[in-house]
Amino acid sequence: MTTPTKNARAEARRKEREEQRRAEVKRQRLIYGGIGAAVVVLAVVIAAVSVGETDDRVSLSEVAGDVEVDGDTLPPIPDGAADPAVGQPAPLLSGADFGGTPITVGDGAQLVSFVASWCPACDAELPLVVDWLDAGGPPEDVQFVMVSTNHDDSRQNWPPQDWFAAAGYTGDVLVDDVASSAFRAYGLTATPSWVVISDDGEVLFRASGMIDPAEFDTLAELAAAG
């Protein structure tokens, strides 16, 4: 056995220190990783306890209605061009509200608003509509109807009847079916959408998007005059 040289001893000490440093880094990483994993597990446990069971949701099939469509489907609303549906016969929609009371759209002077409860724009507009109705709403010879459409039980503000009630809307609602047949029959692609129908069942106006509340009266007068 030979006696180690001074350099060899220094090299051995350096290697030993390096191994100790690596072991310390490994230990620290394990500690930090363990803390991170513990935090995530704790978050999951707190979440599971705080959320609880939510299996009592009303299903889509329980909410969606049956709608009978009579008439030709209207063309889509064009961007910035004249609406080709104006002057065409409005499809006749026969269905019911959430309580089963029959509702018809397309057979008289009507102002119709197609809405989806999950749609934030509809959610913003509904209180404005309620305020307008509370302030007098349309003339007596014009019926205001909302069509609850594009139902989706995975989205916010479900079920829609609770959404209408929470906003204080107690007027007529036609409940669209699972396939959104009423919505599609009127050539619509987005909510909210507005349709004005004349007394003899012709389309006078269609628009998608929120409407200035000041225009509600104008549209109702259009239906009355048509």
Add this chain to the structure above:
Amino acid sequence: MIAVAERTFGLLALLAIVVALATIVALVRRRVPDWLRDDVALPLAAAIAATATGGSLLLSEVAGYLPCTLCWYQRIAMYPLVVILAVAAVRGDGDVWRTVLPLTGIGSAIAVWHIAIENNPAWGGPCEDAAPCTIIWVEEFGFLTLPTMALVAFVTISVLSLAARRP
């Protein structure tokens, strides 16, 4: 299960806000602890990016929440951060903030606009049936929506990558 996942992401986002604030204080006071700079900042930033990525995929592919256009733009900014930060954490690359900040800056700007139109639905136009950007799929603790959580993740990753800079 999805409700539990959403609440978990909400809790982790709250924790991330605390981490971000504490790190910002350390950066402003120029007193970033060695353990944070050398050992924790980059792995934690990588873990946040991975959680955000995994969470977004869980909510779209399992829960069925359709991502809107702005969600996709935020994903484009977030997903590469998982790889970039994981590699930087392994290498101990204190200069990775130069790559991270442009991505988190873009992602944060998009998230801020997304939050703005969530709160002002009229700005987002009418709701297409598929995936309007105004729709609020998740809302935890009254303010943590998905773009809000994304913003928290982008900001926290930003400050952690700055905290990992070598003096």
